[in-house]
Amino acid sequence: MNNIDPLRAPLKNARGLGSAKDGTRHFIIQRITAVALLVLAVYFVALLVSLAGADYASARAAVARPFNAILLIAFLIAMFWHGQLGMQVVIEDYVHAPGLAITCQLIVRFVCFLAALASVFAVLRLALGA
Amino acid sequence: MPSTARPLSPHLQVYRRQIQMVTSIVHRATGIILVFGGLLVAAALLALASGADAWACVTSLAGSWFGLLVLFGWTWALAYHWLNGIRHLLQDVGWGYSIAQFVRNGWISVIGSLILTAIVWVAVYSCGGIA
Numbered sequence: 535m536n537n538i539d540p541l542r543a544p545l546k547n548a549r550g551l552g553s554a555k556d557g558t559r560h561f562i563i564q565r566i567t568a569v570a571l572l573v574l575a576v577y578f579v580a581l582l583v584s585l586a587g588a589d590y591a592s593a594r595a596a597v598a599r600p601f602n603a604i605l606l607i608a609f610l611i612a613m614f615w616h617g618q619l620g621m622q623v624v625i626e627d628y629v630h631a632p633g634l635a636i637t638c639q640l641i642v643r644f645v646c647f648l649a650a651l652a653s654v655f656a657v658l659r660l661a662l663g664a
Numbered sequence: 665m666p667s668t669a670r671p672l673s674p675h676l677q678v679y680r681r682q683i684q685m686v687t688s689i690v691h692r693a694t695g696i697i698l699v700f701g702g703l704l705v706a707a708a709l710l711a712l713a714s715g716a717d718a719w720a721c722v723t724s725l726a727g728s729w730f731g732l733l734v735l736f737g738w739t740w741a742l743a744y745h746w747l748n749g750i751r752h753l754l755q756d757v758g759w760g761y762s763i764a765q766f767v768r769n770g771w772i773s774v775i776g777s778l779i780l781t782a783i784v785w786v787a788v789y790s791c792g793g794i795a
Binding site (some may be wrong): 538541565568569571572575576579583584586587588593594597610613614620621624639645646649650652654655656657658660 | 692696698699702703705712720738753783789791792793794
């Protein structure tokens with residue numbers, strides 16, 4: 535490193551030359567959503583089991599209950615976020631053609647984001663009685 | 665840089681099959697399965713929100729042999745990813761790294777996921793089964 539430019543701080547030279555990724559952010563969010571899902575997934579399976587054999591009206595009523603609606607939305611957001619992060623790593627590891635890799639990453643992000651929006655919208659619609 | 669293309673680790677052909685590699689691969693595989701399962705969850709919620717006819721479609725699909733197979737597979741994938749995920753979180757804090765512990769915990773994930781799946785489905789059928 536020859537930082538001979540008297541007008542530029544050393545930070546200017548370091549910037550943009552470090553990790554090309556985003557450091558530990560991905561790892562940490564993957565763990566945070568994992569811990570959330572440890573609880574929320576058990577809740578979700580318990581909700582499904584409790585609705586086994588239920589008719590349409592009682593399934594609607596169950597999802598519309600505020601307690602269930604809030605936890606369902608939390609589950610959906612954590613699940614699609616965690617899923618996107620995991621699929622991102624799988625693609626980074628196994629898809630080596632740059633164009634195909636970027637295409638896959640975009641598809642995974644768009645699909646996970648849209649699915650999260652759509653399912654949260656469905657729960658809100660049930661909960662708010664539209 | 666040498667121009668010869670050397671094999672990069674991990675290369676599956678050279679290792680004897682062992683529980684450690686199986687649990688790692690299955691964790692990824694179940695993760696991918698669960699993303700597709702999540703899309704089905706989203707579709708089912710949209711159907712529930714959009715009306716009785718759409719919901720009847722979901723329940724008749726879920727009750728068919730193929731639907732039951734998908735639901736059963738989804739339950740196992742979730743049970744495995746959940747249990748093995750706990751194992752990964754414990755490893756993240758530095759626990760369970762001796763070879764003996766590693767092998768034992770791998771088997772706990774595999775056998776435990778089958779037990780959890782059985783518990784869920786016993787509960788489903790004692791609650792009245794799939795609609």
